[in-house]
Structures are given as C-alpha cells and as structure tokens.
Amino acid sequence: xxxxxxxxxxxxxxxxxxxxxxxxxxxxxxxxxxxxxxxxxxxxxxxxxxxxxxxxxxxxxxxxxxxxxxxxxxxxxxxxxxxxxxxxxxxxxxxxxx
Numbered sequence: 004x005x006x007x008x009x010x011x012x013x014x015x016x017x018x019x020x021x022x023x024x025x026x027x028x029x030x031x032x033x034x035x036x037x038x039x040x041x042x043x044x045x046x047x048x049x050x051x052x053x054x055x056x057x058x059x060x061x062x063x064x065x066x067x068x069x070x071x072x073x074x075x076x077x078x079x080x081x082x083x084x085x086x087x088x089x090x091x092x093x094x095x096x097x098x099x100x101x
Contacts, residue, residue, distance in 0.1 A: 004089040005064035006032045009049040014078040016044060024077065036071040047079070061086040 016024065021044045029037040036051035051068035053059075064086050072079070 004055050005053040005059070005061065005068075006087045006089060007051045007053060007064055007068035008085045008087075009051070009068060009072055009081055010047070010083040011049065011072075011079045011081045012046050013040075013044065014080055016077060020077055034071070036068065036075070038075075055088070055090060061088060064088075 013020075013024075024038055024040060024044055024047070027037070028039055030039050030050065031037050032050045032052040034052055034054070036049050038047050038049055040047045049068070049072050051071045053064040053067045055064070065084050068086075069081070069084070072081075
C-alpha cells in the first residue's frame with residue numbers, strides 16, 4: 004500500500020466547486036482521494052491511498068494518485084508530491100524485544 008500526499012493550489016474555483024470541496028473535506032487516505040484545504044479554499048492537500056502490486060514503485064503510485072486528483076476535475080496546480088511506501092514502515096511495539 005502506498006500513501007500519496009499532493010499539495011497544490013486550486014485555480015479559479017467557482018462557488019459550486021468551492022462548496023463541493025468544502026462538503027467532502029477529510030484528512031483520511033482513500034483510493035478516490037480526499038481534500039483538506041485552507042480557509043479560503045485556495046490551497047489544498049490531496050491524500051490518496053494506492054494498492055501496491057509486487058512490481059509497483061513510488062512513481063507508479065504517484066501517477067495513480069495524480070489520475071485520482073484529475074478525476075475530481077478541479078483546475079489546479081501541483082506544488083509537491085510525496086509518496087510513502089507502507090510496506091517499508093516498521094512498527095515498534097512497546098514491551099517487546101526486537
């Protein structure tokens with residue numbers, strides 16, 4: 004599983020688009036992607052969860068997340084993309100010798 008975070012700026016949202024973004028804002032990572040935004044709904048963070056196949060890498064995940072962002076059809080400019088490969092995350096449990 005990959006978690007992709009895209010930071011960007013909206014470009015010219017109309018009132019209906021602004022209201023739609025505000026109505027579905029969430030900080031959760033989902034396969035369709037979710038938005039958080041500043042108070043003026045001009046900048047955003049888009050979070051997307053991408054399933055990982057055995058040969059998938061961070062570039063594949065980033066492309067998938069950008070396609071999910073495009074599917075929302077809001078004019079935007081991407082400022083930064085960060086990908087975390089959750090398969091590489093190690094969890095330390097308290098009280099267990101490692």
